[in-house]
Amino acid sequence: MPVVSIEKVGEYEGKEVTIRGWLYNQRESGKLLFPIFRDGTGIIQGVISLKENPETFAKMQGLTQESSVIVTGTVRADQRAPGGYELHVTGAELVQKVAESEPYPIQLKEHGVDFLLDQRHLWIRTPRQASILRIRAEAIRAAREYMDGEGYILTDSPVFTPAACEGTTTLFEVSYIDDQKAYLTQSGQLYVEATAAALGKVYCFGPTFRAEKSKTRRHLTEFWMLEPEAAYAHLDDMMVLAEGLVSHVVQSVAKNRVRELETLKRDMTKLEAIKPPFPRIQYDEAVEILQKNGKDVKWGDDFGGDEETVLSSQYDRPVMVHRYPSAIKAFYMEPDPKRPELALGFDMLAPEGYGEIIGGGERMSSYENLVKRIREQGLPEEAFQWYLDLRRYGSVPHAGFGLGLERTVAWICGTEHIREVIPFPRMIYRMYP
RNA sequence: UCCCCGGUAGCUCAAUGGUAGAGCAUUCGGCUGUUAACCGAAGGGUUGCUAGUUCGAAUCUAGCCCGGGGAGCCA
Known part of the structure; x- marks a missing residue:
């Protein structure tokens, strides 16, 4: 049998x-x-x-x-x-046999979010949730397949770190051995910059932690990020890699998870359209588009969720916005030599209002400029000595980006909330089960 | 941290100042093609907590607790 x-x-x-x-x-x-x-x-x-x-x-x-x-x-x-x-x-x-005195709590009917999240260990049994997790697995498989195929070497970054990667965001502090303090990583980027100088083209893929008190459908306190980094690469190289990666992931899911997408009632034609090239617009142009659409933004402002939705709704595929003002970007971004007030960075905004799924760009390669930025930001210089070594010993132009897995999968699945696309979401005020 | 919304049976909700209710789930009974099956019956309540207003509070007021959405920040 x-x-x-x-x-x-x-x-x-x-x-x-x-x-x-x-x-x-x-x-x-x-x-x-x-x-x-x-x-x-x-x-x-x-x-x-x-x-x-x-x-x-x-x-x-x-x-x-x-x-x-x-x-x-x-x-x-x-x-x-x-x-x-x-x-x-x-x-x-x-x-x-499930006892009649304690029947299975999740019924085949509508339930509230609070209840379902408390029952997450059981909720994942329902066809819809199981389909989402299968799509997540396929997205991860396809992403790694693509990176490996492009010659990128997987070099994972540590989860325990001695200091912040970016000064502004809040860190989870944990006690380490013998009264030392450690922080849970908020990005593996600094470490892939080191492995890129060792191996050429690298990426890391793992969990990251943000202690921000964000309460939105786009945020988790623990989420997974894929971060490529390549020596001698420039902004344009990364935009090509990013569109290739995202389209490969989407097309792989569309091809290999048809049944699951049907379970989710996802509009397949929207996914089939996700092929290179993706539109690229410069920050200056993005501001003009927003102003034409009645948004009250001026040059120098960063974009919020509303602005991102307006920009991404102009296109049927993800849009890459590049060359933001340096002032609103991370300390390590390389300025544009033609217009030093701009940073050689880019964001990829997913369609249908799913927001930023990629952020990245060219890293600052000059030792002097980087030290200056670290001091301006009030970051602990001691903790960054190893990072500065990368500029002391054979510094080269290099670039990379971070792709947020859950935002990407949420967009592919068309889920209302990012919490559905990770087996056990960790959010502000919610850590059970 | 700030703004908005919510908390009533295991679950989803109704009751807007006057006896706390329905559907689902559970139990019992019926049904040979059901599609979240259906029909009949039963059990099930500290209305988030505390104080106040009132003859009377799920309902009005204040504080607190818990959760949701959004802003900021970001993937």
Whole structure:
């Protein structure tokens, strides 16, 4: 008797198979049972007749939602069944029954956000959430495939760091060994700058932490970031890499996760349009576009969520805004030699109002300028000595960016909130489960 | 940190100053093709907490707690 996964059940039409999973739901109709099973790969409806199989009927009748079961039956195509295939159950083995006194808390109906987040460890069992997590996995696989294919070497950055990567944001402080203090990384960038000088083209991919008190659908306190860095690379090289990476990720999901995107009711035509080249606009031009659209922004202002939405809604694919004023960008950004008041940085804004998914640019390569900036920012110079070494010993032009995984996946999935695209979201005021 | 919104049964919600209710879930009964099945019945409440106004508070007032959305900041 073959043990099969529900996603592959169509290959076994007319054959008897075993499915190991859970009871997703069950409808009862007198002398007929319609259990719906799930096994993590999909759902399938079963049929059990009292007349034909009284023993199994008795075992399954009244069984509680999410009880674990191993069932055997014959696969039949049937228009009436959700999913097109049905399992005519011949035998069932109950693995664990959910007690009636403590029924499964998540029902097949609308629930509130607060409740679902408290039940996140169970919520991920629902088809929609499971689909999102499968898409996340595909996005990660495709992103690494692309970076590896472009000759970038994975060199992961540490999670414990001695100081801030960017002065302004708030850090999570943790106690380290023997009364030392450490901080959870807010970016791996400084470290990939070092590995780029060692290996040429590198990237890191891992969790990052921001203790900002942001309460929006675009923020998490713990999120994953992919950060490439390349020696001798310039701003334009990074914009080419960024559009190549993002389009490869989107196209891979569109190709390999069709069923999941259907579960999410995602508009596939919007994803299919995500191909290079992506539009590039300079900051100056972005300000003009915003002013034409009635936004009260002047040159020198940074863009908020509203402004980003206006800009990204002009295009059917992500837009890259480059050369922002240095004053509103991070301390390590290289100024444009043609217009020193501008930084050689860029942001990629996702369509449909999902906001900034990439930020990056060219790093400052001059020792003197970098020291000056560190002092201006009031950053602890001692902690940055190793970083300054990169400018003492064979400094070269180099560039990179950071791609926010969850914002990217939220956009691909079309979810309302970023919290749905990470298995266990960490947000301000929420760390359970 | 600031602004806005919310907290009533396990869940989703109703009740706007006068006896706290419905659907789902659970239990019992019925139903041979159900699609969040349906029909009948039962059990289930410190209305977030504290104080106040009132003959009377889920409802009005104040403070606090918890959560959501947004600003700032950022991926």
